[in-house]
C-alpha cells in the first residue's frame with residue numbers, strides 16, 4: 001500500500017474565467033471544489049486508478065469537515081488527525097487556454113502536539129505500507145525537518161519514502177536521503193541555487209542530488225515532459241496535450257503514476273512513462289480532477305534515453 005502524508009491539505013476551489021484582469025471584477029463561468037493538497041491528490045489518483053492508498057492529513061473547522069466529506073465521496077481511504085485550526089481553501093482561476101493563476105493560503109497554525117500526533121498517525125500506518133509519500137508545503141508551526149523525519153520513520157519500518165515539497169523542507173529532506181523526490185523545474189532550481197536554463201543543466205543538477213544520496217530524482221517540466229535520473233539511468237518522457245484545461249495537480253498525478261508502477265515492481269523507465277501519462281491526462285481534466293483508466297487511452301508518450309541537453313526549459 002502507498003501511504004501519503006499531507007501536512008497542509010486544502011479544499012481546492014477552481015473557477016473558470018473568460019479572461020483574468022488584475023484589479024477588476026472577474027466573473028466566473030463555472031466553479032468546482034475538489035479535496036486537494038499534494039499528497040491528497042496522489043492518494044486520489046492512486047485510488048481512482050485502482051491502487052491501494054491511504055491519506056493521512058490534519059483537519060479542522062468547516063473546511064476540514066468538507067474535506068473529509070469530499071474524500072469519502074471520492075472513495076479515498078484516509079486518517080484525519082483533528083487540529084484546532086481551520087483547514088485552508090486554495091483558489092485557482094483557469095482561463096480558456098488553460099492558463100492557471102493560483103492563490104494558496106498559508107494554512108492553519110499547527111501546534112507542536114499536532115505535528116507529533118500527525119507523525120504518530122503515520123507511524124501507526126507504516127506496518128501496512130510499502131511506500132510513504134510526503135507532499136506539499138508545511139503549514140505554520142511545523143518545523144522544516146518534518147519531511148526528514150518522515151524519511152527517518154520510513155527507514156525505521158523498512159518503507160521506501162518519496163518527498164514532493166519545496167524550499168527549506170525539501171532541502172532538509174534531501175539531506176536525509178529519500179528514495180525519490182519529484183521537484184518541478186522551479187523547485188529544483190531553488191534547491192540547487194541555479195537557474196537551470198537547459199535540459200542538460202536540469203539533468204546535471206539531478207545527478208548531483210543522486211550522488212549526494214537521493215535514490216531517484218524525477219523532475220517534472222510542465223509541457224516539456226519529465227526526466228528521471230538515478231544511479232543507473234537518465235530517461236526523458238513527454239506527451240503532447242493539444243487542449244490543456246487545468247494544470248492543477250498534474251505533478252501529483254505524475255507522482256502517483258510513478259509510485260503505482262514502482263510499487264507494482266516495475267522498472268523506473270516504465271514508471272516514468274506511466275507518470276507522464278497520468279500527468280498528461282490530468283492536464284486534460286478540469287480543476288484538480290484526477291484521471292480514471294479511460295482518460296489514459298489515447299495518450300502517446302515519447303521516450304528518449306539521450307535527450308538533447310541544449311533544449312531550453314522555460
Ligand SMILES: Nc1ncnc2c1ncn2[C@@H]1O[C@H](COP(=O)(O)OP(=O)(O)O)[C@@H](O)[C@H]1O
Nearest residue numbers: 184220221222223225226241250251276279280
Ligand atoms: N501543458 C502540458 N502538456 C503536456 N503535459 C503536461 C503539461 N503540463 C504538465 N504536463 C504533464 O504533467 C507533469 C507535471 O506537470 P508540472 O507542471 O511539471 O508539475 P507541478 O504540478 O508539480 O508543477 C509534467 O511532467 C507533464 O508530464
Ligand SMILES: O=P(O)(O)OC[C@H]1O[C@](O)(COP(=O)(O)O)[C@@H](O)[C@@H]1O
Nearest residue numbers: 036037038090136137248249250251
Ligand atoms: O502545499 P502547496 O504547495 O501550497 O500546494 C497545495 C496545492 O497544490 C495542489 O496539490 C496542486 O498541485 P500543483 O498545482 O502544484 O500540481 C493543490 O491541490 C493544492 O491546492
